[in-house]
Amino acid sequence: MIELIVVLKPETTEARVQEITERLEKRGFRVHHSQGEKRTLLGVIGHPEEGLSHSLEAMAEVEKVVPISRPYKLVSREFSPENSVIELNEQLSIGGKQIVVMAGPCAVEGEEQVLESAQEVKKAGAQVLRGGAFKPRTSPYSFQGMKGEGLEMLNRAREETGMLIITEVIDPHNVDKVARYSDILQVGTRNMQNFYLLQELSRIRKPVLLKRGMSATIEEWLMAAEYLMSGGNYQVLLCERGIRTFETYTRNTLDLSAVALAKQLTHLPVVVDPSHGTGRRELISAMSKAAVAAGADGLLLEVHPRPEEAFSDGPQSLTPGDFQQLMDELKGVASSVGRSI
Amino acid sequence: MIELIVVLKPETTEARVQEITERLEKRGFRVHHSQGEKRTLLGVIGHPEEGLSHSLEAMAEVEKVVPISRPYKLVSREFSPENSVIELNEQLSIGGKQIVVMAGPCAVEGEEQVLESAQEVKKAGAQVLRGGAFKPRTSPYSFQGMKGEGLEMLNRAREETGMLIITEVIDPHNVDKVARYSDILQVGTRNMQNFYLLQELSRIRKPVLLKRGMSATIEEWLMAAEYLMSGGNYQVLLCERGIRTFETYTRNTLDLSAVALAKQLTHLPVVVDPSHGTGRRELISAMSKAAVAAGADGLLLEVHPRPEEAFSDGPQSLTPGDFQQLMDELKGVASSVGRSI
């Protein structure tokens, strides 16, 4: 299989072409030549090797190196042509016909708030309770989450309501603790390329929801998922949550094409977070419906009993009433694309 | 009404504050002072004036100027709280319950191709035939369209099939001619801020579909629509067609939040172009459904009888078979959000 094509600059001498070829052959590759009027192309065949593309590009004679095969393996459709359906508990799995709704406050702020949220979102049809105990915040002066105490509050909400829990993990050394208190571990957008954290998460056997980095390409996102799978954790949920663009009217630009693409390139379930993806409450309903129509397997939504009292992300939180109405409206959309919610 | 707030730098002397205030008052504004511990704020009241914000920002004492009111007037919901429903002909209007589908080849390539396309897309349910006679192309060596001859071919397709025609206008001096041959005039993404073209189009009385510039903010897009309306043409359709971001997997990033936002901020119909918005045929079905779910009033789709022979944009063109299937699938999605297609 040709791994990459090397385009040599027009002025490259035949002697140098020969030298580069021999060098590649010594490293175990086979090389095809294709001589044009001006440029020589080399087709390099063999198993991919660390840094090969880099060391070729570093040569003065090389105009460009074009990779032919894709860098991700285990997450790809070629590895597993069928959709991965990931079991969340005995009753619930994600990646199949059922669209899973994860809802709750951005941050855990107190026992009452968590419990009230859990009851409200459960009543409206959510199956998973979201709530952050550890909050990465732009400012050192902002609320950083209730941490361990917050985990315990989530745990009590789980016991009282029977809901599953999704919560964010930030510190690689805290993975086991967070895993004990939750059913799905969330990797936030700022940590998508925190490779130590990914490595730790690849060793556990719990579902991990991997948010796309706010400026990560789709390929980088899939490579981050590859970290999890290559370390042995196959229970990976991808989550699109908006990318950073020049547009300032919305907090991020929700990239729903990425959902359709990820469903084609990989076998993994894809979740959409319209709350962070837009940052504006008044857009969440339309974007949730669009996400479902685009093929999302799950939604992650911020719902707060009193958004104006939220410690963070109030402007993008739905009230329980809004959420109930949205859930009702989503039923028809889901059904129109052969899904249920 | 306070038009803008001027934040003065901490070190500004009282005498300078006084001078700036008097200057503003001489220009007919009233000025509110708000004295803080460190900074003085001025609230400027009065009718907006050319360059006021600029001349204030140019003063050394000014830290920033914050506009309070929005710069667009006629396109805004405040001007017209109800949706504008624009009549395309006696049978068809856009902006109401019915979602309008405009389909056809990217470029007019010959009489047979246009006619065949028209018949195919009509059969599948499209009401408007798209096809470019004038093609803005990145390379001077690429096909630039069939121009006048292409317009006549579109016209014959209109006569034979009864479909409405949408086609692009590029040259401000060509507006009347294009208007004679078409039912909707399209302003392309590269011309969204071609203000001479907009001014010419504001003088005619035919619907204009205004594509969002590939790096235009939503506000700039609405201001371009304001050019059309302020010149007297109220028949404006907005069209989201993808924005330029760092992601290279798709040709553009289709910004469906912009659709939901434009529906809230303005009273104008909003059309979505998933073909240019993604640049990849395999994403068009999912993105068309998502667009409808997000509230689009119309779809603009590339359909070519033989995409591999298309002179431009083959990779993003649907075959007539794909298109027929998509139209069937869209019915359910439209109905789930209270629309018909």
Add this chain to the structure above:
Amino acid sequence: MIELIVVLKPETTEARVQEITERLEKRGFRVHHSQGEKRTLLGVIGHPEEGLSHSLEAMAEVEKVVPISRPYKLVSREFSPENSVIELNEQLSIGGKQIVVMAGPCAVEGEEQVLESAQEVKKAGAQVLRGGAFKPRTSPYSFQGMKGEGLEMLNRAREETGMLIITEVIDPHNVDKVARYSDILQVGTRNMQNFYLLQELSRIRKPVLLKRGMSATIEEWLMAAEYLMSGGNYQVLLCERGIRTFETYTRNTLDLSAVALAKQLTHLPVVVDPSHGTGRRELISAMSKAAVAAGADGLLLEVHPRPEEAFSDGPQSLTPGDFQQLMDELKGVASSVGRSI
């Protein structure tokens, strides 16, 4: 010469490979095959042809098409290995050792303002007077320039001071008139892909300064220059003026790498506009020095006798005093990179 490489999908049958090959051969190309373990690659040899890449990508079997040669010809270093030095008048040329400074107000606002500006910037060492008579503005309610009257004011400033004039042209049908009143015609950022305007400008024999589109890739910018050159106008100046990014602190992000790159990829002079490139007066001095150090052949700077009275772009205009100081400081920087100013 191999023009492009076609990567076929793994499952493509030999029969289809054969068919695609024959089809290419019928269009006059030669085709190299390269058979890997999974994928077949085709190397397509022959002269580039309109839409070839598009029609290949539109085939279901094609995974991707990789262009090998660059799409721009006349602007490239391969076409002309030596720097183009463009004569502006008998005394002054650009592209050689001398760095040319073009300065003046953003917009022509009145006879006195233009003349005063001309005298001030001439005194400080500028050789070319800038000033817009036609102003593309985001809002239909903003000042659109003094138009024909403004051109005459520039002309009188030319007569009185002997300075050269650079001014923007917007309307393709106005090229000859603007050319009569100016020494360099400027294409603004919003018109970089106004191909009708480029075609008209390719027919005249006066220097054209082509601003990079605010979201144009370097390749698109060079292709726009190719429009001018392929139409016969070889007097092209490239101008970097900042690109649109997520950063909002500056009006644009000035891309100085693009200057160094354009100097390597092309033989054309490159001018930098730090005024629009940053939008903030306090950054202009640093960015002007950086531009010279990066290899710019010219600077385009906004200078206004009273920035706080400017009708547009006051916040980014230097005062004559600032400008004088900058010119003094630039001498050393220019000299440190073997240039004079």
Add this chain to the structure above:
Amino acid sequence: MIELIVVLKPETTEARVQEITERLEKRGFRVHHSQGEKRTLLGVIGHPEEGLSHSLEAMAEVEKVVPISRPYKLVSREFSPENSVIELNEQLSIGGKQIVVMAGPCAVEGEEQVLESAQEVKKAGAQVLRGGAFKPRTSPYSFQGMKGEGLEMLNRAREETGMLIITEVIDPHNVDKVARYSDILQVGTRNMQNFYLLQELSRIRKPVLLKRGMSATIEEWLMAAEYLMSGGNYQVLLCERGIRTFETYTRNTLDLSAVALAKQLTHLPVVVDPSHGTGRRELISAMSKAAVAAGADGLLLEVHPRPEEAFSDGPQSLTPGDFQQLMDELKGVASSVGRSI
């Protein structure tokens, strides 16, 4: 001091204005009213409070909230009007007249390579040796660095050559170890918002070089520095290394305006990394000169004895010969802006 301005929607009743006011007053703020024709503005005075802006925006009546004061304190020029000059050892400090050059390979690959690199860059005039022992890599299959062993190799290079060492730290739990082996700790672009890492680094008393996140705004970058300073570590170096934009010709877009801005907004030294900032060897010389002209206090450069054998980032590594020539050329540029190198 007014902290923020709240713009209420036109239709807000007086009773609601009163309620919101009382609510703010209960939380200890003073509130100014400014009644316009349509909208009411509230100026909120008092000490900033966690989540205040969020809870206001979450109210249905609020159109927007405009922050007046800046969120960063300790890093700002207002806190410390003079440049911070940070001592690296008894002979060398950064932030003063002397521009500090940090050079070496991207990754530590072996003892010989490190030592050879150190000797070469020292000979050419670099004062600090760079080299990564821990490498964050997009692919789990790529070389991840020599880790602990790499640190020891850097240490031996320090002992043999007397150079200072800068190296990256990734794991919050590894800070003390990396601090023992290095003189400056580097936070990579992917970790700029790894707040646990920042908190750990705020507790040590060694200089930290904080790379700007590849899609971080300037404000987010300064807030990350605020994490370090608010935790007690005042020895912070900012480092601009290119941002992610739509342009693909360069690996990143080096944002030199950010250098000039950071020098104005903060008192901290600013370093530029043209190697990652461009990703192309042929641009590094021009961008290094531009960085110095723009006011950089230091340069971070990749130099590899044999770039084509580098395990990572070969294409952007200078050879020792290139580096020597660059250092010679930089002397003039530095001197032209009143600095030495």
